[in-house]
Amino acid sequence: MIRAVPCGGGCLSRQNLVESILEAIERAQMRTEAGHLITASESGRVGFVSRLKQRRIRMREDIQTLELSWWERAYDCCIALLSRATWGSERRTLLKLYEFSLTEDDSFVDVARAAELTRDEALRPQYIQHALDEARHAELFRSRAGVLLQGLRTRGHDLGPLRDRLIALRAGPIQLHAQHHPQTLFERLGERDFLGLVYLAERRGARQFRIVQRLLGSDPASSALFDTVLRDELFHMSYSRRALDRLLEQDRSTTATRLLWRIRLKRAGEAWQRLGHGMGIVSNSILFGLIYFLILGPTTLLVRRRASSGGWSRCDQGGRCGLELLSRQY
Amino acid sequence: MNILGVSALYHDAAAALLSDGCLVAAAQEERFSRRKHDAALPVNAIDFCLRSAGIKHTELDYVVFYEKPIRKFERILSTQISTFPRSVRQFPRAMLTWLSSKLWIRTTLAQRLKIPPGRILFTDHHQSHAASAFLCSPFEEAAVVVMDGVGEWATSSLWHGTSQGGLALKPIAELQFPDSIGLLYSAFTAYLGFEVNEGEYKVMGMAPYGVPRYVERVEKLLQRSEGGAFRLDMSYFSFHYHPEKSFNDKFVALFGLPRSPDQRFITRSMGHPGGEDAPSRSELDECQRFADIAASIQVVTEGLMLDAIQHAARMTGCRNLCMAGGVALNSVANGRIVREGPFEGVYIQPAAGDAGGALGAALYTWHVAFGHGQRIPLDRADLGESISEARVSAFVRDARARAEELPDDVALTDRVAQMLADGQVVGWCQGRFEWGPRALGHRSILADPRFADMKERVNRRIKFREPFRPFAPATLWESGQKFYDLERSGGEGDPTRFMLMTAQIRDDVRDGIQATTHADGSSRVQRVKRSHHPRFYDLISRFGDSTGFPVLLNTSFNLKGEPIVNTPLEAYSTFCRSGLDALILDRWIVRRP
Numbered sequence: 001m002i003r004a005v006p007c008g009g010g011c012l013s014r015q016n017l018v019e020s021i022l023e024a025i026e027r028a029q030m031r032t033e034a035g036h037l038i039t040a041s042e043s044g045r046v047g048f049v050s051r052l053k054q055r056r057i058r059m060r061e062d063i064q065t066l067e068l069s070w071w072e073r074a075y076d077c078c079i080a081l082l083s084r085a086t087w088g089s090e091r092r093t094l095l096k097l098y099e100f101s102l103t104e105d106d107s108f109v110d111v112a113r114a115a116e117l118t119r120d121e122a123l124r125p126q127y128i129q130h131a132l133d134e135a136r137h138a139e140l141f142r143s144r145a146g147v148l149l150q151g152l153r154t155r156g157h158d159l160g161p162l163r164d165r166l167i168a169l170r171a172g173p174i175q176l177h178a179q180h181h182p183q184t185l186f187e188r189l190g191e192r193d194f195l196g197l198v199y200l201a202e203r204r205g206a207r208q209f210r211i212v213q214r215l216l217g218s219d220p221a222s223s224a225l226f227d228t229v230l231r232d233e234l235f236h237m238s239y240s241r242r243a244l245d246r247l248l249e250q251d252r253s254t255t256a257t258r259l260l261w262r263i264r265l266k267r268a269g270e271a272w273q274r275l276g277h278g279m280g281i282v283s284n285s286i287l288f289g290l291i292y293f294l295i296l297g298p299t300t301l302l303v304r305r306r307a308s309s310g311g312w313s314r315c316d317q318g319g320r321c322g323l324e325l326l327s328r329q330y
Numbered sequence: 331m332n333i334l335g336v337s338a339l340y341h342d343a344a345a346a347l348l349s350d351g352c353l354v355a356a357a358q359e360e361r362f363s364r365r366k367h368d369a370a371l372p373v374n375a376i377d378f379c380l381r382s383a384g385i386k387h388t389e390l391d392y393v394v395f396y397e398k399p400i401r402k403f404e405r406i407l408s409t410q411i412s413t414f415p416r417s418v419r420q421f422p423r424a425m426l427t428w429l430s431s432k433l434w435i436r437t438t439l440a441q442r443l444k445i446p447p448g449r450i451l452f453t454d455h456h457q458s459h460a461a462s463a464f465l466c467s468p469f470e471e472a473a474v475v476v477m478d479g480v481g482e483w484a485t486s487s488l489w490h491g492t493s494q495g496g497l498a499l500k501p502i503a504e505l506q507f508p509d510s511i512g513l514l515y516s517a518f519t520a521y522l523g524f525e526v527n528e529g530e531y532k533v534m535g536m537a538p539y540g541v542p543r544y545v546e547r548v549e550k551l552l553q554r555s556e557g558g559a560f561r562l563d564m565s566y567f568s569f570h571y572h573p574e575k576s577f578n579d580k581f582v583a584l585f586g587l588p589r590s591p592d593q594r595f596i597t598r599s600m601g602h603p604g605g606e607d608a609p610s611r612s613e614l615d616e617c618q619r620f621a622d623i624a625a626s627i628q629v630v631t632e633g634l635m636l637d638a639i640q641h642a643a644r645m646t647g648c649r650n651l652c653m654a655g656g657v658a659l660n661s662v663a664n665g666r667i668v669r670e671g672p673f674e675g676v677y678i679q680p681a682a683g684d685a686g687g688a689l690g691a692a693l694y695t696w697h698v699a700f701g702h703g704q705r706i707p708l709d710r711a712d713l714g715e716s717i718s719e720a721r722v723s724a725f726v727r728d729a730r731a732r733a734e735e736l737p738d739d740v741a742l743t744d745r746v747a748q749m750l751a752d753g754q755v756v757g758w759c760q761g762r763f764e765w766g767p768r769a770l771g772h773r774s775i776l777a778d779p780r781f782a783d784m785k786e787r788v789n790r791r792i793k794f795r796e797p798f799r800p801f802a803p804a805t806l807w808e809s810g811q812k813f814y815d816l817e818r819s820g821g822e823g824d825p826t827r828f829m830l831m832t833a834q835i836r837d838d839v840r841d842g843i844q845a846t847t848h849a850d851g852s853s854r855v856q857r858v859k860r861s862h863h864p865r866f867y868d869l870i871s872r873f874g875d876s877t878g879f880p881v882l883l884n885t886s887f888n889l890k891g892e893p894i895v896n897t898p899l900e901a902y903s904t905f906c907r908s909g910l911d912a913l914i915l916d917r918w919i920v921r922r923p
Contacts (some may be wrong), residue, residue, distance in 0.1 A: 109364045112899050115728070124728045127901060132729075135903040153592065161592075171585060184374075281426060288422035292414075296421070302412045310553060310561025312488070312641070315501035326451040326699055327437065330400040 066234065067208050080211045087215040090148055091162055093222065096212075097145040099169050104138035107201075114186040114194060118246075123191075126239045130198075133232045144225050192247050196256075196263045199240040206233040331700075332389055334379060335692030336372060336439065337684050339432050341527050343372040344685035346713075347379035348692045355382035356713040356765045358685045360893040361620050364900070367527060368893075371438060372688075378715055387443040387891055394695045396687030396850045397455035398434055401482040403428055405507060413814045415638040420573045427695070451699075453691045455481025456655070460499055460680075462690030463492035463652035463706045465697050467677035468710035473646040474499065475638055478512045478655035478683075479527075485510035486558075486655075488644045493705070497697045502645050506572050509562050510633050512657050514551065514556035517567055517576035518627040522620055523589035526576065527656070534662050535799050537628040538850035540621030547584055548630045557644075558637030589620050595798050597621055599849060632663045636671065637842060643672040650675035650823065654690070656680040658830075659767065661854045665832040668820045677823030678830045680711040680766035689765075710862045711828055713770050714763035715896055722916040725898040733920040739865055742917050747872035751884065752779045754911035758885050760865055763894065768829045769864035769886035770856060771804060773894045773901075775910065777845070778873075779803055779885040784845035784883060791909040794890050802829055802854040803846035804884035806870055810857040813839050813881060829856040829884075839879070846883050856884060 069077065084093045108131050115127035152159060186194045213226040241256075249254055335346040338359075346356035355378060360366055362374030372557070379654040380387060406424055410417045431438070440447040459476040474489035487504040491497075515533070516526045524532045527652065551567075552560040569576040582588060589595075596602060596609050597617050609617070639651065651673040658664065659682050668676050679686050696702055726733045736742040749756060755777040763773045775792065777784050779801070789795045803813075810816050810826065814833040832852040835843065846853050860867040874880025887901065888894045890906060895901045898915050905913040905920065913920040 106365065108903070112897065112903075115899060116897065124732065127723075128729045131899060132903055132906065135907060139907055143833070159592075183869075258550055283425055285422045288425045291420070291425075292418060292421045296411060296414060300411050303408075303411055311555045311559045312503035312505060312557055314503050315487075321453075321457070321699060326453060326695065327396070327448070329398055329452050330404075 016242075024175040048321065066203070066210065066237075068207070072207070076207055076211055079208075080215065083211060083215060087212060090152065091157075092146050093216075094148040094152070094162070094167065095165050097141045097148070097222075098166060099139045101141035101145065102169060104134045108138065111183040111198070112187045114191075117186055118191060120191065120243070123243055124237040126243070130236050130239070133236070137229050137232065140225055140229065144222055147221070155272050192244065192251070192259065193263060195240045195244040195247065197267075199237055199244060200263060200267075202240065203235050206230055206237060207325060209233060331391045331696070332385055332922035333381065333692045333695050334390050334392060334393045334443075335396065335458075335688040335690070335695075336376070337686075337688040337691070339369055340370045340627050340684060341367045341369045342683055342685040343369050343375070344688040345372045345375040345379050346401065346692050346840070347383055348690040348696050349383050349385075351696050351704065352706065353689070353708065355379040356681070356689050357715065357763070358681070358765075358893075361714060361763060361896045364893060366891060367620060371442065373442065373881075376443070376856065379757075387445060388444060390445055390449070390606065392451055392695060393439055393443060393445065394451045394453060394691040395435055395439070395711065396458040396684070396691040397558075398452050398454060398482050400435055402455070403433060405480075405483050407568050409507070416568075417571040419524060420571055423573055425794045428825075445610055451691075451695060453694050455687065456487040456504065457499070457501070457694060458687035458690035458806070459654035460487065460489045460652075460690065461698070462489070462686040463658075463677065463682070464489070464499060465690070465693040465705055466679045467491075467650070467652045467771065468709070469650040469652065469675060469677065471648055472650040472652045472675075472677070473639075473642040473648040473673070474652045474654070475642050475658075476653070476655040477635065477638070477657035478510075479516060480507045480510050480513065483507055485512065488638070488642045488645060490648070491652065493703060496701055497703050497705070499694070502642075508564055508567070509560055509912055511631060512655070513569055513576070514562060514566075515627060515660075517569060517581070518623065518914075520576045521581070521588045522624060523591045523593060530656075530660070532799065533624050533794070534628060534660065535848070536595065536621050536624040537662070538625070538848050539798065539854070540618065540623070540625035542625040543622050544585065544626035545629055548626050550584065551774060554634075557641030558634050558639070559641075560634065565767035566650055578696075580854070585623060586619060589616075595620065595796060600798065607732040628662060629661065631657075632666050635660070635663045636667060639671050639673070643670060649673060650677070650718065650821070652676075652823070652881075653678045654682045654686060656683045661825075661830050661832050662852070663828055664825055665852070668831055669818050671694050675821030675823045677820070678825045678828065679708065680764070680768065680770075680828040680830070682830070683727040683767070685766070687793075690792045709827065711766055711768070711770055712762040714864070715764040716762045717759050717898055717901075717916055719916050722898050722918055725902070726915070726918055728919065729899070729902060730923075731847055731920050732923055733915075733918045736917045736919065739868060739917070743868040743872045743912075744866065745919065746776075746869055746914055747876060749912060750776060750873055751876050752776060753781060753784075755784075755788060755909070757895075757901055757905050757908075757910050757913040758866075758869075759887065759895065759898070759913070759915050760863075765898055766828065767886075768856075769884060769894060770829060771858060771863050771884065773820045773887040773896075774804075775885045775887050776804075776869075777873065778877070779843045779845040779881055779883040780877065782844045787909075788845075788883065788885065793885065793888075793908070800848040800853075801846050801883045801885050803843065803881045804829075804856040804858055804866070804870060805881045806867065806874070807857045807859045809874070809880050810855060812836070813843065813879075814853060814855050816855075816857075824857070826855055826857040827859070827862075829854055842879055843881050846881070 051188050086096060111134060113125055115124055115131055118124055118127060125307040183195060189197060209226045209230045213230060216223040216226065244256055248254065331350055333348045335384040337344050343359040344357060347354045357375045357378055359370065359375045360368040410421050436447050436450045439450050441511055441612035456476045460474045464472055464474045471492045474491050477486045483506045485507055488502040490500045490502055515530060517527045519533050520526050522533055522536065552562050554560045564570065566577060566581040568578045595617050598614055602608055658678050664678060697705060736745060746756060755775060758776050759775045760772050764770050777788055786797060788801065789797050789799060805813060814835055816833050819826055832854045834851050835847050835853055840847060840851065858867045858870060870880050870882055873882060886894045889904055895904050901913060901915060
């Protein structure tokens with residue numbers, strides 16, 4: 001559920017994003033140090049964590065286990081092999097953790113909106129719990145990224161290229177106007193499809209996190225983090241699938257299998273569009289680069305430069321502006 | 331007639347809806363999308379505005395965009411040409427976004443809202459700002475000064491607003507790109523390691539720790555002329571050709587190496603408990619240099635603004651002033667303008683930045699284009715989505731939160747006042763959220779400012795901000811002058827309503843309210859009227875009854891890097907992830923699970 005953020009021609013400057021990204025990471029790190037997310041010595045905070053756990057356990061009736069088909073296991077093995085390089089590097093681990101935190105942030109928005117809009121009384125508490133989990137996961141990921149960042153800084157690593165990558169992650173791809181998604185997922189898809197998407201996304205997340213957890217065996221703190229998140233993902237899978245089955249039983253318009261496959265195909269189509277979008281940006285960037293030198297360059301010789309006057313320029317317009325003037329974009 | 335104003339595609343997208351001239355709703359998109367300074371088309375804010383009015387998009391008569399896209403594109407293109415070949419990195423990026431998205435805003439809005447393209451209008455950027463200030467003000471006539479980074483071409487503009495013989499907003503003069511106070515200040519914001527369009531407040535917060543010993547060097551960057559006008563020496567800057575950097579090596583040679591974003595800021599005057607983490611002498615010297623630079627740019631900016639204000643007074647002969655544009659959010663400068671300027675009345679619209687352009691565009695169309703003279707001054711900022719009693723009750727039930735509902739407002743304010751006096755820090759969510767960047771008692775974190783360590787506690791353990799950042803006080807309308815020097819406070823316009831000016835705390839009470847007093851004795855004070863926010867007023871009043879100080883620390887209800895909360899779920903999630911002691915949602919007191 002990664003959302004694209006428009007990058008308006010340099011409006012999200014490097015300085016903007018460096019500072020805000022580092023702030024977010026450090027904030028999460030500070031919060032961990034303050035003991036809000038992990039068991040602390042003060043009885044109040046210990047109580048907070050254990051009571052929250054108890055409540056979550058009560059809400060989880062039958063938590064699904066992650067059972068995979070043979071081809072899914074084979075696929076995950078391949079992914080695990082390919083991912084070794086990523087998760088073996090501290091820098092790349094940091095980037096991935098930050099990427100995960102952004103995804104969790106977006107998920108919070110979608111699930112929180114679902115909690116607002118759903119008319120299903122039984123689902124609302126589960127959406128709320130899910131949303132709170134997503135926000136907490138985002139903090140956990142940022143916190144861990146913060147620890148890794150601090151480690152790199154302490155060891156005197158050059159953080160410049162890392163900051164560039166963090167900026168790119170935060171900005172996301174340039175958004176074309178036709179691609180602008182007007183609403184949250186719940187509003188676009190409706191309850192059934194939303195639940196189906198949640199189930200699939202959480203399942204995919206659980207698979208991914210299980211792979212990562214195993215790859216991070218030499219980093220116990222990161223591995224423990226993924227263990228915590230994985231348990232929540234299983235809960236999210238469980239409740240969404242149960243709810244989906246319940247709704248489809250009432251509805252009887254389709255089966256869960258068909259609905260899930262339809263969603264998978266739709267997601268594949270969207271991934272294809274994103275690929276095309278990315279290729280379009282690359283090719284257009286090259287094209288505009290050529291235009292810059294071949295057309296703009298010579299134009300500069302012909303165009304008289306607009307000199308800054310350095311003083312107030314008087315305006316001669318009247319104080320009223322009719323509709324005809326307002327309808328113009330110039 | 332329903333007129334929707336929209337600002338988008340640069341930063342702080344927002345929507346505002348007028349229904350027969352009445353402002354029904356206004357909100358920034360970030361409060362819904364949870365992306366700070368979200369610039370995307372504000373579809374959620376638009377949907378909220380329509381829901382508030384109970385209408386569908388097809389019932390909109392006009393949609394007004396807050397700037398002229400083609401004129402802005404002209405400026406961008408001609409700047410690219412004039413900076414060839416240095417703009418090589420900026421050109422492809424700019425063309426991609428403009429040709430794929432920004433130039434087609436009319437089509438996008440028409441498709442999204444399913445209305446004919448002919449019903450989509452466009453005001454000028456500074457025109458939107460000027461309208462947002464003057465048409466919301468209580469003044470019959472006023473000089474209007476708009477200062478920001480840049481609109482289409484204008485960076486500062488002077489207007490004459492009058493309602494005699496029909497409402498009119500006449501442009502008088504403008505300064506053009508690249509000579510911009512906003513961009514100058516933003517360059518220093520970036521130099522000091524902060525985020526542009528977000529970190530300017532931090533520069534203001536840093537300035538009191540410094541001495542303005544770099545003013546001469548800052549003055550080297552510009553060549554002043556009459557009336558607060560100036561020309562920037564662009565050989566020091568790169569914002570006109572580089573997509574990411576605002577200043578270049580020549581700037582660095584003049585001021586020294588810039589501050590890194592992850593460098594901590596600590597000066598000798600702040601003190602440090604010592605230990606492993608204690609700053610070295612060189613670190614302290616370096617931080618002092620940054621503080622001095624912050625102080626210097628603040629002094630220069632205030633000077634430029636005051637000169638421009640004086641010029642506006644001479645050009646218009648008006649007794650009242652309205653201000654808008656991002657630079658009008660510089661509350662320190664606003665305080666000087668109110669105290670030292672030639673105007674009796676000063677009004678600044680609460681969302682003075684680009685978000686306010688949405689409101690201004692709609693107001694301009696209704697009042698000036700359509701000639702409706704009857705204005706309704708904007709004297710309260712709660713225009714956003716509401717937290718109603720029913721909504722909170724449902725949330726508490728569904729979240730299975732540990733909560734207690736108090737029977738009435740008196741019980742609520744008594745209890746919360748006691749909690750605050752006991753040293754607790756609470757999240758406070760009431761009614762509709764605020765329009766603009768300030769929290770004014772609708773989505774606030776509140777604390778007792780009497781505790782000397784409260785500032786450090788809230789910064790470090792709750793908001794997770796830099797330790798040097800000050801907090802602002804909220805006090806009662808009537809008792810504000812007992813605590814702060816508010817002899818001149820902007821007359822009918824009074825920026826303290828929206829927390830948009832700073833004032834000095836009185837010496838006799840300074841020791842009693844340490845947590846909201848900055849290093850130089852100033853505070854960005856909010857004065858609360860009972861008619862505008864009875865619960866918040868009563869809370870401050872009860873607190874004052876029990877402590878003798880009807881002043882609360884009031885900061886926005888959000889964690890660093892996040893927008894201010896909107897819904898009960900967002901408030902609860904933020905509460906759970908922070909060190910707040912309690913969450914107050916309407917009349918519910920929510921504790922940790």
